[in-house]
Amino acid sequence: MALPSYAGPIERVWYYAYRLICAAIFFFLIVPILVIIPLSFNAEPYFTFTPEMLSFKASGYSLRWYQDIVNNEQWLHSIKNSFIIGIAATLLATAFGTVAALGLSRADLPFKRLLMAVLISPMIVPLIISAAAMFFFYSAPFGSDFALTHTYAGVILAHAALGTPFVVITVTATLVGFDKNLIRASSSLGADSVTIFFKVIMPLILPGVISGALFAFVTSFDEVVVVLFMAGFEQRTIPRQMWAGIREQISPTILAVATLLICLSTVLLATIELLRRRNERLRGVTY
Amino acid sequence: MAQMTDTAGPVMTTADGTPLKQALARATRRSKIRAFLLVAPLLLFILVTFIIPIFDMLSRSVSNPEVQEAIPETAALLADWDGQGLPSEDVFASMAKELSKKENRREIGRMAARLNFEDSGFRSLLNKTQRRIDRVKEGPYKDALIAIDKDWGETRVWKIIQLMSPPTTLSYYLNALDRTYDQDGNVVMQPDWKQIYVQLFLKTIYVSLGVTVACLILAYPISYLLATLPPSRGNLLLILVLLPFWTSLLVRTTSWIVLLQTNGVINDTLVWLGVISDENRITMIYNMTGTVIAMTHILMPFMVLPLYSVMKTISPSYLRAARSLGANPLVAFVRVYMPQTVPGVGAGSILVFILAIGYYITPALVGGQDGQLISNFIAYHMQKSLNWGLAAALGTILLAGVLAMYWLYDRIVGIDNMKLG
Incomplete structure (x- = not known):
């Protein structure tokens, strides 16, 4: 989008003004996230830059809030919970979602649109409604006394349900470029369907499966509405603990946790990007 | 005609002697069943963990035992x-x-x-x-x-x-729409001081519309920049959109609290610059302003990504052609480029609007008294007042609205074209 040589003076001014506007919008997008990182090293229990910090004195900075996480039983417990729930929900969502995507990408599946609509509905329904509905139902499934609220199983099932649409969508998208003749070839060579799945299909769609799994993991890892309604004190996750922190006892420990989460999301973003590029390369799409 | 061929020529059969037509029908049927069997486990899972709970909520909104x-x-x-x-x-x-x-x-x-x-x-x-x-x-x-x-x-x-x-009763729905039964069982308006929900639904819609428009205004220029820059630099800038997208919601809400609160970074900077005095710090949070700013920031990537993917497919030669035919830059952009981005604008707007209308976390944390939306009241009736029937009725009305929006979305863009970035 370089400035064309025939551009007049007004166009020249506009060109730079436009770039400035864009820079301001990017600033708006990214600064709120970056501002947290230096503040998490604050030596004082404030949510703002102290004079010491602004003059870059070493005394203005400290790792005390990070130590706070390590020494705090509740935070450690919530970190453990987030990973337990996240990984369990991801495994469930990925297993169900991948197999379903194989079925959905077959041309001869009856009622395809209806099935697709049902399967991605957890993504469509606003979270507050899903959470409310699941809470009502899980507190007494089918009128029984077997409550799933305040259990790990309940939270994991709910998160798995919320994560499956992402797996279904990414894996179905990967399967669009999948050459069906490979299946025919391997089955004519005597492979049974389990072998075909693990030796032929899986290696090719793996990038899609992994990025779907990452989406499902992030959905669970970042989810707080279901946890608010469904989880007891025992099942508190990181976002739930942050929620409590913001509402009740606000301390820069939250900023330290937030910084760690930003690092995690950077890693996830990089992974997804690499997978997407690999997938496009495999399918011969380049840019 | 078909019968004639059947009797006239020898029937084509497979190796084991079944007629070819029959064998094909059986193979298609099997293949259909197999495809369905692959989908079945997830279908069952979603039915039990999600669809049945939703219907349970619908029945709870009218149940009155x-x-x-x-x-x-x-x-x-x-x-x-x-x-x-x-x-x-x-x-x-x-x-x-x-x-x-x-x-x-x-x-x-x-x-x-x-x-x-x-x-x-x-x-x-x-x-x-x-x-x-x-x-x-x-x-x-x-x-x-x-x-x-x-x-x-x-x-x-x-x-x-x-x-x-x-x-069964409709009273929860009546309550959700600020109505009630009078002495004689007629439907009448609630007394003035109890009329909150219609107002709240309207407020939620206004706020969602406002956030959608704000997102569109901010996202359009940068999407255009991203789509027209050379790929290497465009992808680099795209990270600035994707990083917020992937960052935890709670983190982004926290950062807005840090920035906007009375002793926060923005107020401190303004005081330091001498724009405002120390006593007159601006209240930007725990009210509607805070909710709108934070929601716009959080939902903006959902607008940029569909816009970007549409704009990327628009060839720059249209603009050049318009210019060479004598259109000034503004006319060329408005009359040639913008109409082509309508699918992206529609997709992004509907996506952001739907997400905004069901937003809970951000208004609850930065909204204060007047920044509360309908979902906060659903949560309130679930957790505090324990009026689950009313919560279910409010949820059902919201759900109906959202499904109507999705129907629209499907008509305009198609659900299958949903982009995740």
């Missing part, structure tokens, strides 16, 4: 009452009998809670009556009950019990 379960005989007798004056002695007698049953305690407690949603005097009325009912040994029960609490002598009280007797 409490009065029936607590005082079944009185409810049956009341059904025949004409609603004039007071019910007959029989009704009072059966009410007294059923309220004195000890094994009914739990049901009566639930009924008291249920009736209290309709009229806030019921809990104390029923508790008081239950405590003193044992002293009443014999009739006339009408006078005895009225002696316990004079409310029993009011037509209105009996009328509400009669209205709440059927096992």
Whole structure:
């Protein structure tokens, strides 16, 4: 989008003004996230830059809030919970979602649109409604006394349900470029369907499966509405603990946790990007 | 014609002798079943963990078993009452009998809670009556009950019990739309001080529209920049959009609290710059402003990504052609480029609007008193007031709205074109 040589003076001014506007919008997008990182090293229990910090004195900075996480039983417990729930929900969502995507990408599946609509509905329904509905139902499934609220199983099932649409969508998208003749070839060579799945299909769609799994993991890892309604004190996750922190006892420990989460999301973003590029390369799409 | 070929020529068969047509039909059927069997486990999983709960919520929004379960005989007798004056002695007698049953305690407690949603005097009325009912040994029960609490002598009280007797009710929906039943069972508006939900729905829609427009205005220029820059630099800038997208919601909400609060970074900077004095710090958070700013920031990537993917497919030569035909840059952009981005604008706007309308976390944390939206009240009725029926009714209305939006989205862009970035 370089400035064309025939551009007049007004166009020249506009060109730079436009770039400035864009820079301001990017600033708006990214600064709120970056501002947290230096503040998490604050030596004082404030949510703002102290004079010491602004003059870059070493005394203005400290790792005390990070130590706070390590020494705090509740935070450690919530970190453990987030990973337990996240990984369990991801495994469930990925297993169900991948197999379903194989079925959905077959041309001869009856009622395809209806099935697709049902399967991605957890993504469509606003979270507050899903959470409310699941809470009502899980507190007494089918009128029984077997409550799933305040259990790990309940939270994991709910998160798995919320994560499956992402797996279904990414894996179905990967399967669009999948050459069906490979299946025919391997089955004519005597492979049974389990072998075909693990030796032929899986290696090719793996990038899609992994990025779907990452989406499902992030959905669970970042989810707080279901946890608010469904989880007891025992099942508190990181976002739930942050929620409590913001509402009740606000301390820069939250900023330290937030910084760690930003690092995690950077890693996830990089992974997804690499997978997407690999997938496009495999399918011969380049840019 | 087909029959002629059948009789005339030899029937084509597979190796084991079945006619080819039959074998093909069987193979297609098997393949269909196999495809369905692959989808079946997830379908079952989603049905049990998600779809059934949603329908459970729908049924909860009309379900009304409490009065029936607590005082079944009185409810049956009341059904025949004409609603004039007071019910007959029989009704009072059966009410007294059923309220004195000890094994009914739990049901009566639930009924008291249920009736209290309709009229806030019921809990104390029923508790008081239950405590003193044992002293009443014999009739006339009408006078005895009225002696316990004079409310029993009011037509209105009996009328509400009669209205709440059927096992299903629309009263939660009426409440969700600021309406209620009057003495005679007609639908009327709630008293002024209780009219909140219609206002709240409207406010939620306005805020969502505002956030959508703000997102569009901010996202359009940068999407255009991203789509027209050379890929290497464009992808680098795209990270600035994707990083917020992937960052935890709670983190982004926290950072807005850090930035906007009275002793926060922005106010400190403004004071330091001398723009405002230390006493006149601006209140930007715990009100509607905070909610709108934070929601715009959080939802903007959902606008940029569909816009970007549409803009990337638009060839720059159209703009050049328009320019070479004599259009000035503005006309060329507005009349040639912008119409081509309409699918992206539609997709992004509907996506952001739908996400905004069901937003809970951000308004709850940065919204303060006046920044609360409909979802905050759903949560309030679930956790605090425990009026689950009303929460379900509000949720159902919201869900209906969102599904209507999705139907629109499907018509405009197609659900299958959903981009995740």
